Amino acid sequence: MLNWLFKQPPADPPRLCLGLMSGTSLDGLDACLAEYHANGELHILDTDSRALSEEIHERLERAVAPDASIKLAELLAIEAEYTAQVSAQCNMLIQRAPRPVDCIGFHGQTLWHAPELGNTLQIGMAEQLAADTGTPVAHQFRRGDMARGGQGAPLAPLFHHAQFARETEGVGVLNLGGIANLTELIPGQPVRGYDLGPANTLSDVWYRQHHTAPFDRDGAWAQTGTVDTALLKSLKTDPFFAKAPPKSTGREYFNLDWLNRHLVHHANLNAEDVQATLNQLTADIVADALSSEIDILVVAGGGVHNVDLMDRLDDQVDPLVVTSETFAIDPDFLEAACFAWLGMQCMDQHRLDTTHITGARGTGILGSIAYP
8 A cells, every 4th residue: 555655656758759851962851750768868769751852852953053053032942842841741750659749850951061151051941840740840950050160060979979879889870871971989088070071972973974863772883893093092182081070061062073073084984983983982981080999880871771882881991880770770760860869959958069079169059949
């Protein structure tokens, strides 16, 4: 009887959050529904990935081209269409959720990222998304960091620390999206993370120059080619690779024009040899960046499906290479999960420290909230 009288009430269930990510590859929108636990850990419950409509994809490609010239009216139309697709995807996951969703973490679609100017542009109407879903939306994460002098990206290392840090092992978290970025979780040291350079963004655009499909599935075409050492050496002379962190980049820098400037001096190469060389470039910049204190390299992002790239990476690096699936996170949804987590940090007004990641001054709240 006394045991019943003093029995503790059941703990509240973990809060629910949604995370949304559409990256530099412009290939689609990844969304995840997750439980956010009191200790800061996240557990994914449901996911959905959809290609952007062909019209939105084509208009975004034009908008992010290095020589883009776009009217403001067209930009607003693109943003409205993009937001409508995001809202539909969110509402589907919300309807399948076991209880109300507390927050949506919305990265938006990056059109241009210019840390050298202290500014960045992500489209996506957070206020409209909040109204469409009846859910608060955390957004504009990068600008809060840049306002304190930071690069604005990558922000994922904060989430990686909450999910992957170990007391006795050094863990590297490598995201192979359009851009490759690396997080270093070394016991006793501050969290570090930075962009390494191109992953899928160059290989995808080069593949589309020679095929109708959007990307080199499984890296099959690259596997038919041979790495050209002269081209590889030329590509690696770019000063970004030698630049010390913090650093961030995007397709506004690493794009087809960048590649073509190098290919001018290697005009007789077979196209598949260029593809193989681009995969080798990604493997090399990862290997060059890895600390000897990293014991496990956790890989996520679309690049995990590129067999050629993963084989080259495994050959180049010393740590054990695993995908985030080993830690119960689908590699295709790690970034979406990251923004679900960042959304909850913003909702709870947690001050986050990106000093050793982006170079920002002190701690700050990342993001703003749009309420329905």
